[in-house]
Amino acid sequence: MKIPFTKMHGLGNSYIFLNLFNFEMEDKDLSSLAIDVSNVNTGIGSDGLILIHPSKQADVGMRIFNKDGSEGKNCGNGVRCVAKFAFENDLVNEKIFTVETKAGNVTAEVHVVNKVVEEVTVDMGKPILKRSEIPMVGEDIPQVVMENFEVSHHPLQITAVSMGNPHAIFFVENIDEAPLFELGPMISNDQRFPEGVNVEFVEVVSNKEINFSVWERGSGVTQACGTGACAAVVASVLNGHIPKNTSVVVHLSGGDLTIKWTEDGHVWMRGKAETTVTGEFKWNRNI
Numbered sequence: 021m022k023i024p025f026t027k028m029h030g031l032g033n034s035y036i037f038l039n040l041f042n043f044e045m046e047d048k049d050l051s052s053l054a055i056d057v058s059n060v061n062t063g064i065g066s067d068g069l070i071l072i073h074p075s076k077q078a079d080v081g082m083r084i085f086n087k088d089g090s091e092g093k094n095c096g097n098g099v100r101c102v103a104k105f106a107f108e109n110d111l112v113n114e115k116i117f118t119v120e121t122k123a124g125n126v127t128a129e130v131h132v133v134n135k136v137v138e139e140v141t142v143d144m145g146k147p148i149l150k151r152s153e154i155p156m157v158g159e160d161i162p163q164v165v166m167e168n169f170e171v172s173h174h175p176l177q178i179t180a181v182s183m184g185n186p187h188a189i190f191f192v193e194n195i196d197e198a199p200l201f202e203l204g205p206m207i208s209n210d211q212r213f214p215e216g217v218n219v220e221f222v223e224v225v226s227n228k229e230i231n232f233s234v235w236e237r238g239s240g241v242t243q244a245c246g247t248g249a250c251a252a253v254v255a256s257v258l259n260g261h262i263p264k265n266t267s268v269v270v271h272l273s274g275g276d277l278t279i280k281w282t283e284d285g286h287v288w289m290r291g292k293a294e295t296t297v298t299g300e301f302k303w304n305r306n307i
C-alpha cells in the first residue's frame with residue numbers, strides 16, 4: 021500500500037501529515053502507523069503523525085499521534101502546519117478558518133506572501149486550570165500554582181496548565197541547566213498525572229520574554245511545543261512574572277513563537293509553519 025505524505029514542521033517540531041480528504045485511513049492501526057513513520061532509521065523520521073481530515077464541525081479536522089503511537093488531543097505546531105497545508109492545497113477558501121482537534125475547535129489565520137503561507141496565528145482558546153480537569157490527582161483546587169512537587173529527591177515547584185492537553189511547568193534560573201533529560205521522562209510518566217503530562221522548563225528573561233525547553237509526552241525532547249509555549253506563558257502570568265495581555269516572545273530550541281493571553285481568557289499563538297518534503301511511502305501492516 022503506497023501512502024502519499026507531506027512532512028512539515030513548526031520550529032523543528034516535525035510531523036508526517038496525511039491528507040484524508042483524498043483517501044481513508046481511519047480503519048487502520050494508526051498507532052502502529054505513527055510509530056513506523058516516525059522512526060528515523062526505518063521510517064521517515066518525525067515527532068509523530070498528523071491526519072488532516074474532513075470535519076462536520078469545522079472547516080478542516082486534525083488528529084495527532086505522538087512518536088510512541090499514543091494519541092494527543094491538541095498540537096499547537098501541528099495546527100499551524102495543518103492551516104498552511106489546508107490553505108495551500110485549497111481545502112479551505114478563506115484566510116481565517118476553523119480547525120477541529122480532539123480538544124475542540126480552534127480558529128487559524130494564515131499570513132500569506134506570494135501565495136505561500138509564511139506564518140499562522142491561532143486562537144488556541146482558554147486554558148484549563150482546575151486540577152481535576154488537567155487531569156492531576158489530589159485535592160480539586162481551581163489552580164495548581166507553584167505547588168511543592170518532589171521527584172526523585174528533587175524538591176520542585178509545579179504550575180499545571182491544560183491547553184486541551186496537560187502541561188507541567190517548572191521555572192528555572194538558567195534554561196541551559198534545566199534537568200530536562202534527567203527529570204523530563206520521570207515527570208512525564210509520574211502517577212500524579214493519570215494521562216501523563218508534557219514537561220516544560222521555563223526561564224523568565226523579562227516581563228515579555230521567556231526561554232523554554234520541553235519533554236513531550238509520547239515523543240520525548242522536541243525542538244518546540246506550541247501548546248507547551250502557550251501553557252508556559254499562562255503559567256508565567258499566573259506566577260506574576262508577566263502581565264496579562266502582553267505579547268510574549270517564547271524562545272524554543274527551534275525558533276521563536278509569540279504568545280498572548282488576552283483579557284477575555286483566550287491564548288493566541290503566532291509562528292512559522294514549514295514544508296520539508298512530499299512523497300509516498302510503502303506500508304505493509306493492516307492492508
Ligand SMILES: N[C@@H](CCC[C@H](N)C(=O)O)C(=O)O
Pocket residue numbers: 033084086091092093094095096097098185186218236237238239242244245246247248
Ligand atoms: N508538539 C505538540 C504537542 C503534541 C502532543 C503532546 N505530546 C501530547 O501528548 O499532549 C504541540 O506543538 O503542541
